[in-house]
Amino acid sequence: MNSNPEDIAQFEKSISTLKGMLLKLTGRPRVLIVEDDPNDKFIFEREIRKFQCVYEFAEDGQEAIQKIASGSYDFVFLDMLMPKFSGSQVLQQTTNLKNGARVIIVTGQSDAPWMPEALRGGADMALGKPISFDKLKLFLTPI
Numbered sequence: 001m002n003s004n005p006e007d008i009a010q011f012e013k014s015i016s017t018l019k020g021m022l023l024k025l026t027g028r029p030r031v032l033i034v035e036d037d038p039n040d041k042f043i044f045e046r047e048i049r050k051f052q053c054v055y056e057f058a059e060d061g062q063e064a065i066q067k068i069a070s071g072s073y074d075f076v077f078l079d080m081l082m083p084k085f086s087g088s089q090v091l092q093q094t095t096n097l098k099n100g101a102r103v104i105i106v107t108g109q110s111d112a113p114w115m116p117e118a119l120r121g122g123a124d125m126a127l128g129k130p131i132s133f134d135k136l137k138l139f140l141t142p143i
Contacts, residue, residue, distance in 0.1 A: 011125075029074040029140060031055040034064040034090065035106070036082045044077070044106075044131045051140040061085025068094045073101040075139060077127075080107050080118065091122045104139065106131065 031053045035041045041057060048055055058064040062084040068076065080087035087105060105118055105126040119126065127135050 029053045030072060031140075032058060032064070032067055032071065032073045032076045032101075034058045034061070034076065034078045034082065034087070036060055036079060040079070040106075040129060040131070047131050047133050047136055048140070050133055051136065053140060061087065061090045064090045065093050068101070072099055076101050076103045077106050077131075078103055078123070080105055080109075088118055088121065091118060095122045102139075 029051075031048065033041070033044050033048070033055060035044055035057065036059050045055075045057075056067070058067050060083045064076075064078070064082075065085065068090075078087045078090060085093070087107075091103065102124045103122060105123045106129060107126060108129040
């Protein structure tokens with residue numbers, strides 16, 4: 001990602017919008033974590049436990065689509081490279097099912113050629129791996 005002032009301003013605006021949503025929540029944020037790699041799952045769970053969230057995992061794209069269709073989430077952290085359906089395919093198939101959930105792409109490839117398309121296709125933001133407390137804090141704590 002570029003570090004030009006316009007990108008930084010847009011990023012800060014997006015974070016502010018997401019934090020504002022959290023302030024309006026009456027309960028704890030509900031989070032779906034779509035991750036197939038056991039090591040990344042372990043790191044994600046270790047970090048997300050530091051917040052008072054209700055969270056669950058989907059291990060592949062097909063399970064993610066089913067959970068998004070039947071659940072109600074505030075945030076979906078979506079890995080892009082998964083078995084059965086890619087993160088891009090999950091975005092395509094769930095655009096109308098998200099019910100206001102914010103989708104955050106989680107990837108180890110921040111300069112991937114598919115990133116702009118994924119952001120245009122329904123993702124709200126992208127985070128690089130590994131996931132950390134500081135990165136999650138941007139989304140999961142009130143202002």
